[in-house]
Amino acid sequence: MLSVIIPVYNAENYIQKCIESLLTQTLPDIEIIVVDDKGPDRSMDVVRQIKETHPRGQAITLLEMGHNSGAAAARNYGLQNAHGEYVAFVDSDDWCEPNMYESLYSKAKDDDCDWCYGHAIKEYPDGRKTTLKQPEMPSGILTPEIRKEMLSRFVACFWTSIYKRDFLVRNQILFPPYRFSEDSFFVWMVVMHAQRFAVVNKTFYHYIVQPNSVSNLYDGTKHQQKIDVFTLLIHRLKEEHLYTPYQMELDYLYIKKGFFIPLSICAINTRSHLSKQLAPIFHSINNLIPDYTRNPYFKKNLPIRFLVTLAKHFPSLFRMAMRLYSKDRKEMF
Numbered sequence: 101m102l103s104v105i106i107p108v109y110n111a112e113n114y115i116q117k118c119i120e121s122l123l124t125q126t127l128p129d130i131e132i133i134v135v136d137d138k139g140p141d142r143s144m145d146v147v148r149q150i151k152e153t154h155p156r157g158q159a160i161t162l163l164e165m166g167h168n169s170g171a172a173a174a175r176n177y178g179l180q181n182a183h184g185e186y187v188a189f190v191d192s193d194d195w196c197e198p199n200m201y202e203s204l205y206s207k208a209k210d211d212d213c214d215w216c217y218g219h220a221i222k223e224y225p226d227g228r229k230t231t232l233k234q235p236e237m238p239s240g241i242l243t244p245e246i247r248k249e250m251l252s253r254f255v256a257c258f259w260t261s262i263y264k265r266d267f268l269v270r271n272q273i274l275f276p277p278y279r280f281s282e283d284s285f286f287v288w289m290v291v292m293h294a295q296r297f298a299v300v301n302k303t304f305y306h307y308i309v310q311p312n313s314v315s316n317l318y319d320g321t322k323h324q325q326k327i328d329v330f331t332l333l334i335h336r337l338k339e340e341h342l343y344t345p346y347q348m349e350l351d352y353l354y355i356k357k358g359f360f361i362p363l364s365i366c367a368i369n370t371r372s373h374l375s376k377q378l379a380p381i382f383h384s385i386n387n388l389i390p391d392y393t394r395n396p397y398f399k400k401n402l403p404i405r406f407l408v409t410l411a412k413h414f415p416s417l418f419r420m421a422m423r424l425y426s427k428d429r430k431e432m433f
Contacts, residue, residue, distance in 0.1 A: 101129040102201055102262060103184030107174030108147065109139040111192035114308070115146050121195035123156045127202040131184055135174040136164045143192070172275035172282040179268065186262040193308050194259065200304035204262045207298045211239055215290055216298040217261035220305040231303060232257055239298040244345065247291060251349035252397055256287040260305045263290060280322050281329040284357060288333055292342050323362035323369075327384050330358025334388060351389050352397035359385045359392070360404055363411050367419040368426055374415040382412065 104122055108115060122132050136144050144162075151157040163181055165174055175189055186205060190196065200218065208216035220232040235253045237246060268274075271293045275282045334354060337343040343350060362381050370377045385392055392398060398405065410418035 101127060101185055101205055103131040103133055103178075103182035103187045103265070104190055104201070105133045105135065105175055105178035105182065105187060106190050106192055107135045107137050107171040107178070108143050108192045109137040109168065109171070109174075110141050111139070111143045112141040112146060114193045115143050116150065117195050118190060118192050119147060119150050119160070120154070121198070122190065123150070123154055123159065124198050125196070125201050126199050127205055130159055130201065131182065132160045133178040133182060134160060134162055135178045136162065137171070137174045138165055138168040170277070170279050170282075172277055172279070176274045179265075179274070182265060184265055187265045187268065188262045189259050190305075191259060191307075193310050195306050195308075197304045197306075201262065203300050203302060203304070207239070207300050208262060208264070211296060211298040213239075213296045213298040214264045214267040214294040215261060215296075216300065217257075218300045218305065219303045220257055220260045220307050221303055222307045222309060224309050232260070232307065233303070234260075234299070236301075237297075237299055240296065242291075242294050242297050248346060248349045250291050251288070251346060251353055254287075254291065256284040257305075257307070258283045258287045258290075259307070261290075267294065276329060276332055278325045278329050280325040281357070285329050285333050288353065289336070292337060292340075292346075323365040323381070326362045326365070327358050327381065330354050331384070331388060333358075348396060351392060351395050354389060355385070355392055355395060355398050356404070360408065363408070363418075364422045364426070367411065367415065367422050370419075374419060378411055378415055 106118065111118070119132065119134070122130070134144075134147050147160065147162065151160040151162070161181070163177060165177065171191075179187060186208060188201065188204075204216045204218060207213070217234065219234060222230045222232050232255060234255060234257075235249065237250070268290075271289070273286065273289045273293065276285050330353070334343065334350060337346075337350065359381065363378060366377050366381060367374060389395075407418060407421060410421060
């Protein structure tokens with residue numbers, strides 16, 4: 101019924117809870133594909149022990165990357181080897197409620213959907229919890245109106261969903277070879293290609309914020325990789341002739357994710373010559389979307405408009421503002 105794909109790298113301290121939350125799923129026919137991304141710790145020893153001793157251990161399939169390649173490549177490799185009618189992706193430090201996949205699978209089958217999603221809980225190291233809940237959407241045909249609303253309001257939480265494997269293969273939807281925002285690319289490709297979708301309005305997935313995870317670290321290329329991912333998305337959709345009908349929404353998505361967030365990341369982490377560092381980011385959007393200031397969604401978003409103006413004319417003030425905003429939200433940048 102379902103293949104769940106988990107890339108594993110340096111997950112020794114939490115992989116057991118993750119795997120056991122999948123082995124206790126109420127969905128009876130499940131395949132758990134664990135992809136070893138060649139971390140230096142004992143993560144895979146833990147997985148092998150669970151496989152050998154757990155009553156449902158035979159549900160675990162072990163795959164091995166040739167060398168450390170990143171989560172995107174590991175997920176793609178898992179997808180290539182999956183057998184499930186539907187597939188799902190779980191991060192190795194997260195865990196799922198026992199009825200998550202039975203609920204999603206039942207709804208997806210009832211509605212004959214390409215894609216079915218629920219909601220998540222975001223758990224912070226200090227004990228705080230927030231709900232990652234998508235906007236209310238009616239299950240069924242993904243009409244142009246719903247697709248536009250998703251593009252402008254949806255949160256790209258790819259791990260709260262299941263996806264029909266044949267749908268992903270047919271539309272060549274994979275994770276691009278980046279370490280940041282590769283999951284966003286995947287989600288937006290699903291949104292742009294899915295014909296039918298379904299929603300289960302329940303919270304199933306526990307997203308654990310790890311301060312030292314790859315997504316929360318800055319390595320000097322993070323902001324550029326985000327620009328590259330969203331530029332790739334725009335170019336791919338242009339090639340597939342899906343861009344023009346949704347140009348305003350896709351441009352706004354780029355403005356938020358491929359322009360404003362890279363501006364913020366760069367400002368927060370750059371210690372000197374900030375104007376010089378921000379200039380290429382402005383150049384990128386001016387090259388791809390030269391009239392971005394006229395975008396109707398951007399014009400309505402007064403906070404982002406104000407902050408972009410600060411970044412352009414008063415970069416030091418912009419850096420101060422973003423550092424204050426991100427003080428308790430470092431996982432966002």
